[in-house]
Amino acid sequence: MRGRLDHINRDRLDNRLENLRECSASENRMNSSVRSDCISGLKAASFDRRTGRYKAVIRMTGRGGRRKYLGTYKTAEEAHRAFCKASQERSSAFFSEATKPEA
Structure with missing residues (x-):
């Protein structure tokens, strides 16, 4: 389901038509910044205290x-x-x- 607008350059104040595209909620989240409460500073890298390692998880669209x-x-x-x-x-x-890692 679409119906949302995404800012391609992630600048919410830049509302030029060439910077906007229609998207779903899931697609909009893909273009988001790292959350401010993210300890690692990297998207989708969370520390698992049980294993002492970092885990990676991704949400799947179309699968609930x-x-x-x-x-x-x-x-x-x-x-x-x-x-x-x-x-x-x-x-x-x-x-x-x-969201790409540094080289």
Whole structure:
């Protein structure tokens, strides 16, 4: 279901038509920034206290919003890279450059 507008450059004040595109709620979340309460500072990399490792999870559209477990990793950067790869394969049009790991 569509009906939302997404700011391509993620600047909410930039309402030029060429910066707006119609999207679903899920697609809009793909283009979001890292949450302010994110301890690792990287999207989708959360620390699992039980294992002492970082885990990566992605939400699947069209499957009732279920999560797909991507694995555990030694570092937050590795978990983030796994998320970025899965996210880009899923919908490269809405994958935000700002969520890609540093080279």
